[in-house]
Amino acid sequence: SHNTYLTGRQYGGKSSTEIYRQVLLSGCRCIELDCWDGTGENKGEPIITHGKAMCTDVFFKDVLYQIRDTAFARSDFPLILSFENHCSKSNQLKMAKYCMEIFGDMLLSKPFDDYPLEPGVQLPSPNRLKHKILIKNKRLKADIEKLQMEQFLREGKLDEEDEPVENPEDIVGEEILAVCKYYFAG
Template sequence: MVNYFIASSQDTFFMSNQLIGQSDINGYISALRKGCRCLELDCWDGPEDEPRVYHGFTLTSTILVKEVIEVINMHAFETSEYPLILSLEINCNPVQQRTIANYLVNILDDKLIDMTNAADDPTQLSSPEELKHKILIRCKKVQMRTCIIPGKWQLVDREVGEYRREFEPEAKSEVRSVVPAGIRAFAMKKKKKVELTMEFSNVVIYTKSVEFKDFKHSRDHQLFYESNSFSEHRAMKLVKQSACEFVVHNSKFLSRTYSAGVRKNLSNYKPHEFWNVGCHMVALNYEVPGLSMDLNRGKFQDNGGCGYVLRPDFMTNDTKFDPLSSKQNLSPVIVVIQIISGQHLPVCRTHSKTSIDACVRVEMYGIPADSAVQQTKVLLSSGCYPKWNDCLVFCVQVPE
């Protein structure tokens, strides 16, 4: 799995506003039908010992965790047969953690990966092909290590998880302006410790989430089945400061990026900036239209929209790829786009004119050296059927 980009969703339970909107079970159905292969469940304590899914410290409504898991069980492989990852944030007490673990085991049944699905090679993750129709749980857990017998595992010391709702410094002013005062008091609290129960920990087999300290620490201590999460701000800082090291890190370990804090107008960050360094799960809000989701759809329309796209060789082997370099030792391609004509363009009706001045703009997104914008000539008062017959030429150094 470490060799693939994986279509990933953030705040999957939202269909609208992330602060005061309605948590909606249809968010999960919609994302799955769009080929998403990594869903997010933000789990909190609920009344009558029934855990709920919602956005913590906000006025959003809640959904029963049980209902979410039942819906996922029904639609998990409706669009794609390749493995589905459930990325869980656990903010529950031990009793409700055990409840979630029981739901995962009893509802997902044989879809839930277990020890018998471990790879023949106990030092690497199984491939998506080997994990067809399987659901993986991604979360912090008790520590694990391999035994001498290949494919077998044993549990060791208990690990204490950390609950952390991240608000970036630049986002705090936004929170103050849009979140009611009673809610804000909770949002600014310090993080607290949440100890994971053994019952819940046992369902986390392949994608244990661990805290990222630095690249050297990961090289020396991180295990192949452990993954990292990066807020968009921290990930961008690493891209700017240590892009090559980030690429090497992602050649060995799964990584997930997410938007931290509250973004204006519920916007998504640009995913290609993190694909450029090989990040596997670049999580976006699938219900927010715009450029980011256009790029995401373009990225994952390959392979029949199954949600998995093979990363290029220079990101998976002993890589020396530098996405920020202006000169690449790869095979560039020349892309020629011929803009012929337009049809049924809307007419501008004002007191001074009844036609439009038309042009077509083409934007290329990739590594910084390949990102470019070109446009055709402007046809003045061209009417509803402009004809350009223009060619736009791009030299793409890293077509992958």
């Protein structure tokens, strides 16, 4: 489902968490989330919107709750979340944290032992992935990714606008950092 969050037109349209519930109850197995850094009163939170297309925003976290509650209501087969990710590193860490907390065991957070992500090794079958949520996310270029993660771990922030944090590992936890490295920017 492309632009899943929109209730109508692509430009100037209204975003809604309810649409995610509706498409999942219709049997859809791949949905898109256009992820952006919140601005104004939403600053510091990842949001779902159509970028510069004058659409309304919904909170990333609220969309995850709708997905969790209806992901497997009509089908046991895996659900793919396609993230069109425009978020800063700090918001990507929040996204990883929210995915872990909200989806729990439904999230495929690391490869299965018998299906390592290596060249020449088959991926698991859809039957093996039943009741699992997978994330498709475009990662940053390796050199940029490495520098940003090192900066975040060293300074607790990524740019001048970020508030520094004492110890990033304490805030998001080791397991969440691992998920971030698996799916997001790490």
